[in-house]
Amino acid sequence: MSNICASILSLKPYQGGKPISELQRELGLDKVVKLASNENPLPVGEKVQQAIMQATSEIGRYPDGNGFELKQAIAQHLSIAVEQITLGNGSNDVLELITRATVCCASDEVIFSQYAFVVYPLVTQALGATSMITPAKNFGHDLEAMLAAITDNTKLIFIANPNNPxxxxxxxxxxxxxxxxxxxxxxxxxxQAYAEYLNARDNAIEWLKEFDNLVITRTFSKAYGLAGLRVGYSLSSSEIADYLNRIRQPFNVNHIAQSAAVAALADTDFLQKAISLNQQGLRQLAAGFDELGLSYIPSFANFIAIKVSDASVVYQQLLEKGFIVRPVEMENYLRVSVGTKNENEVFLNTLKSIL
Structure with a gap:
């Protein structure tokens, strides 16, 4: 269509990990293990379940557009001012808000790394801006190269830490x-979508006091286990937060999601259980890959990228066995999310049989 923006015409939509139900329909499988979307394999805790049940009685009403209770909970949890918080329908929503607020024309440049989250180039292209992709260094960000790429037209830089994929x-x-x-x-x-898995001191929050141009994004989709409810947020100067809140949708985080996120922040036992399970799972998968003689990238998140002889063939064979992993834009690499101990074990045995 001639009236569609040129930047949209060549844009490929974001492809999430294949849903379990889709693979079951395609291949008629009863048992499917999904290790594709970096989800928390644990069922949500009792506190979150109770919060969700209570919140369902009010779904006939619009949610709190300002997210008062959730912002208060985040502010208390991170010792930050409420005015510095912007809520989003998942952190993807916030990433798009930031891009919309900063780029205005085709000459505006956005810098990100060669192997980085696929949403960065998507939102940049969708808004008609120019992507400046710096080569990866040891599969991660080369910050010196990113500094060298800055020009008078640079508006925005994305850094994922830990990096995905x-x-x-x-x-x-x-x-x-x-x-x-x-x-x-x-x-x-x-x-910082995977920051909680580091289980370490959070120095980045302190940097907000010194750098007015810093925006930190986080999510409840990973360690907190709320991927299906879509809750994310950003931390920034109050000035940037004000701009972001001017352009976000008025009810972008629904009532059940807000209630569940408040409860998730209070459930420290669940979070520690998730972190512990992930640490054990990373060791389990790494040991399995070592046994199979596969090279992989040591990970600080809740997934591991492994190299195989032919990623497309192995990916399809795993699908036929009922295992969903994630092909990535790296030659012959597959990204494998950490599952439960049993899921990891069965996956490794299946991968061994395929290889």
């Missing part, structure tokens, strides 16, 4: 030095 991690000192070198007119997004 490679699982690599940048040291806090390295990121801090990078932030200190970026012009204050350029917005830097630090995407």
């Amino acid at each position: 490679t699982g690599t991690l940048l040291a806090d000192s390295t990121i801090y030095d990078f932030l200190s070198s970026v012009p204050s007119t350029v917005i830097v997004v630090l995407d």
